[in-house]
Amino acid sequence: MANGIGMDAALEIADRVERFVREEVIPYESDPRRDDHGAPLDEMVMEMRGKARAAGVLTPHILSDGRHLNQRETAVVLIRSGLSPLGMLACNTQAPDEGNMYLLGKVGSPELKERFLKPLVSGEARSAFFMTEPAEDGGAGSDPSMMQTTCRRDGNHWVINGRKAFITGAKGAKVGIVMAKDEDGGACMFLVDLPDPAIEIVRVPNTIDSSMPGGHAVIDIKNLRVSSDQMLGEPGEGFKYAQVRLSPARLSHCMRWLGGCMRAQEIATDYACKRMAFGKHLIDHEGVGFMLAENRIDLKQAELMIDWCAGVLDTGSLGTVESSMAKVAVSEALMRVADKCVQVMGGTGVTTDTIVEQMFREVRAFRIYDGPTEVHKWSLAKKIRREWREATA
Template sequence: MDFSIPDDLQALQIKTRRFIADEIIPMEHDTRQSPHGPSAELRQALIEKARPHGLLTPHASIAMGGLGLSHIAKAIVFEEAGYSPLGPVALNIHAPDEGNVHLMEVVATEAQKARWLAPMVQGLTRSCFAMSEPDGAGSDPQMLATTAVRDGDDYVINGRKWFITGADGASYAIIMAKMEDGSATMFLTDTDRAGFIVERPMDSLDSCFAGGHQVLRFENLRIPATDVLGEIGKGFRYAQIRLAPARLTHCMRWLGAARRAHDVACDYARKRQSFGKALGDHQGVGFMLADNEMDLHTTRLAIWHCADVLDRGGKGNVESSMTKVVSSEAIWRVVDRCVQILGGQGVTSETIVERIFRDVRAFRIYDGPSEVHRMSLARKIMARGQEL
C-alpha cells in the first residue's frame, strides 16, 4: 500500500478542513438544534454553505453530480467533515443518506434514480433506511417480521420499525420486508403515502443526526411493483452492497470527531497549570495523550486498509467488521480519556468534547455491536481452520 496522499486529494483535504473550520465550527452553537438533531432549517443552511465550495455530496458519482470519490478519498474527506458534529450534515454525507446514495446508484433503475436519488444528491431531500425492528430484526436481519404481500400490481406492507435514523422529515424510505416465501425485498416509498406512519421519536444519547431516530408503523402501506428496489427476494443481498461501505464511512466520520476531542484535550493540557507545571507534563495525563495518538493512528490505518480493499474490488466484509470494532472501541477510548483530561470542562458544554462523548458512545452499537462482529469473525476463523 502507498500511504502517501496524491496532490489532488491533499488539496481536497485542505479545502475541506478549512471549510469546516471557517464555515461550520462557528455554527456549532446555533440554536436550531435539538436532542433529535439539527432542524430542517439548519440542515438546509449548512448544505447551502457547502454547495458553492463544490463539497456537497462528494461521494456520489460524477454522473449524479458528486465528485465520484474512491473509498480512500472518502476516508480523507469524511474524517475532515467529522471534525465537527455538523460537518457531515453540511457535506450531505451523514447516515443514512450516505449509504442510501451508494445503494441507489448500484441497484435503482434510472427512473427511480431520477425520482428519489437525484434530489437527495442535490441536497434537496433526505431519506431513511427502515430495517431494524423492536422485536429483533437489526443485528440479525433474518428476524424480519414486517411483511409484504402481493395484491394485483401492488405490494401491501404491514409491520413496525424502530430506531430508524432520519425518518422524521425524510422524503422517501427504503423498507426491508419479508415475502411470503421467507425471503426479503427492499421497497421504495414516499413517506407521505397513506399507511406510512411516524409513531414517535426515540430519545437517544446522540444528537447529530438530522431527523433523529424514530419508531415507524406500516398499516396496509400500498407500494406499486414499479417501486421495488432491485429484484424481489434479493433484499439481504442488496443489504450487503450497502453494509460494508456504509459501516466504514461511520468509522471515517467518528475518527474526525475523536481527533477533534483529542485536539481540545491537547490544547487544554498545554495551557492548564497544575502543581507547578503544565497538565500535560504530568505522566498521568501525558500517557493518556500518547495513548490517544496511538489509537487514532491504528484506527486510521485500519480504515485506509479496508478502503483499499474495497477500491480494489474486494467485498470487504471481514475487513469492515474488524475495522468497525477496532474503530468504535478505539474512538471511545480516545474521547473518554479526553473527558478525563478536561475534568469539569469535559462533563459540561464548556467544550465540544461532552457532546462528542455522547455522540460516539452509540457507535459501538450502530451497524452491529462489537459482540456481533466478534461472533461473525470467530465463525469465519473456525471455518477457515476446517478448510486447511
C-alpha cells in the same frame, strides 16, 4: 475495481472540505436551533448546505458526472467532514443518506435514480433506511433474518405491513428505503416518498447521541401500497443488497467519527497545554501526557485500519469480514480516545462548552449501531472456526 480520481485530487477535495468545516461550520455548533433531542433542525441543516453548495463542497464524495470516489479517496474526505458533528450534515456525507446514496447508485434503475437519488445527492432531501425492528416483537436487529415486516404482491403493487425501530432520520425524511420479507422468505427493498399516511411515526425516543436530525424513530407500517416499479433491484434479493450497503456504510461511520475524535484530541491537547495544576501544565504531568500519547496511537491505528479496509473494498470485494474488523477496532479505539479527552479536561470535559462531551456520547452509540462489537466478534469467530475445519479436514 474502483479506479477513483487519484489520491492527489481527493486530498485537494478533502482540504477544501476541512477549510469549510473549520471556517463555516464550527461556528454553528453553538447555534440554538435544535429539536427536543438536541439534534439540529432541518432549517439550520439546509442553511449550512447552502453555504456548502456555494463553496463547492456539498456531497463531495460524488462527482458532478455521478461517479463516486473510491473508498480510500472517500475516507480522506469523510474524515475531514467529521471534524464537526455538523460537518457531515453540512457537506451531505452523513448517515443514513451517504449509505443510501451508495446503495441507490449501485442497484437503482435509471428511473429510480432520477426520482429518488437525485434529490439526495443535491442535498435537497434526507432519507431513512427502514430495516431494524423492535426487540419486543422478536424482529430483526443485528440478525436481519428475523425480519417480521412482510410484503405481498397485489396486482402491480406490493402491500407492506410491519413495525420498525431505531429508524434514523425518519422524521423529516423525504425518501425511504423499506425492507420487508416476501412470502418465499426472501427480502425485498422498496423506495417510497415520505411522508406517507401508511407510515406512522409512533415515537422518537431520547437517545444518548444527538447528531442526526429526526432522531431514531419507532415506526408502524400499515397497508403501505408501493408500485412494483419502486422495488429496488430484484425480488428476494434484499439481504444481498443490505450487505452491499452495510459494509461500506460501517466504514463510513468509522471515517466520520475518526474526524470527530481527531478534533476532540485537538481540544483536549489545547486544554492540557494551557491549564496549570501543581506548578506545571497538565501536559507535563505524566498521567495526562500519557493519555494524549495513547490517543495519538489509537487515532493513527484507526486511520490505518480504515485505509486497509477501504483498499479491500476498492478491489470489488463485499468486504464483510474486513468491515466487521474495522468496525470493532475503530469504534473501540475511538471510545478510548473520547473517554480520555473528557478525562484530560476534567469538569470542562463533561460540559457542552466544547464538542468533547458530545463526541463521547456519539462514539458510545457508534459502538452499537451497524452492529454491536460483540456481534462482529461472534461473526469473526464463526469464520475462524470454519477456516480451521477446512484446514484440518
